Amino acid sequence: MSGTGKETIWTPKFIMVILFTFLSYAAAFLTYPLVAKFSLSLNPDLTLASTIAGLMSLASLFVCPFAGVLSDRVSRKRILQLSSVCYGAVLAMHAFIRSIPALIVLRLLVGVFFSINNVTAVAYSTDFIPEKQMGEGLGYAALATILAQAIGPALGLKLVDIGGYPLVFAAAAVSVFLCAAVITFLPGRKPSGAVSGKITMDSLMAVEFTGFMILAALFAAGSGLISTLLAIMGEERNITSIALYFTVYSACMVFLRPLVGKLLDKKGVYVIVAPAVLFTAIGTAMIGFSHTLVMVIAAAVLIAVGQGAGTPSLQADVIRHLDRSRTGVATSTIQIGQNIGNAIAPVIGSFFVGSYGYAGMFSGYGVLLTIAGWLILFLHYRRDNKH
Secondary structure, eight states, X not given: OOOOTTOOSOOHHHHHHHHHHHHHHHHHHHHGGGHHHHHHHHOOOHHHHHHHHTHHHHHHHHHHHHXXXXXXXXXXXXXXXXXXXXXXXXXXXXXXXXXXXHHHHHHHHHHHHHHHHHHHHHHHHGGGSOGGGHHHHHHHHXXXXXXXXXXXXXXXXXXXXXXXXXXXXXXXXXXXXHHHHHHTTSOOOOOTTOOOSOOOHHHHOOXXXXXHHHHHXXXXXXXXXXXXXXXXXXXXXXXXXXXXXXXXXXXXXXHHHHHHHHHHHHHOHHHHHHHHHHHHHHHHHHHHHOOSHHHHHHHHHHHHHHHHHHHHHHHHHHHHHSOGGGHHHHHHHHHHHHHHHHHHHHHXXXXXXXXXXXXXXHHHHHHHHHHHHHHHHHHHHHHHHHO
């Protein structure tokens, strides 16, 4: 719906989408940070474990553009119901596998169904946000992701201690099956301004926002490195309770995200993303030099201010600038970047850890993010001011 200043974000339908998103991401964060460790329990090869951890994002990378097209053309309710059932079934299968080949197949399938689920949910939520409050609305919707990230990793580690990896994957599957139940209360209809016809490059991604897609990939690379390697680094350096990183990061984001959304609506994307790049770079470098939990927590705060604000602002800006009929494409464009970063970074990072250690790897990422991120923003800013 197009908005006036009097329209409200908090409708029952919008709240249901937030609940659905929380349950979907809860399953993801219960399991994703543990995939590398689970792989190591089957085969003690860090590079292989890092590669397997990135397979979900690799599969999502190829599926994401088509998920965007699908969500612009077909009933989003039906897509969400079907993808939730399949996603939950694949997670449940993890509880029964004991081989690397089986794990590889399942991680690829998780990537397929999670990607469809995620792109559609974000696109669907925009149907219930007033146009002039898009940044704020998406900020509130993203709180579901933040809460899931706050709870998921620590709970996953606790469940491993209680009942092993099968219990974690069973709990994740239940969470996703609940998604399918929640979605039944949402309306079933074609998306606003639904399109049809041939699938072209323009319908797969917003080419004019390729720079923002690359920047989203850089932000996601840091997240992928931390999610994959933090627990392993913590064990090597004897940093107890290192999963508190995710809790602190998420707690900060609960307070920051709505404020960032409002600031985006008033000041624009560059005011937020330019400093976000620097905060993320500094915080990630600090992770590499951390030998105490206090330093890890300090880094979590910086990264929350940076990365947690940067990617959602890029997403909201692309959605705002594209026609409503291309909401799915706008969503998938940024998520393609996120999938690239999450898929590639853990593999590359594992090689750099072997050669330069965690400090060299994480600080090197910080330098790359700062230089490339500011260059992309500068080029986009120049382009915007020529029109």
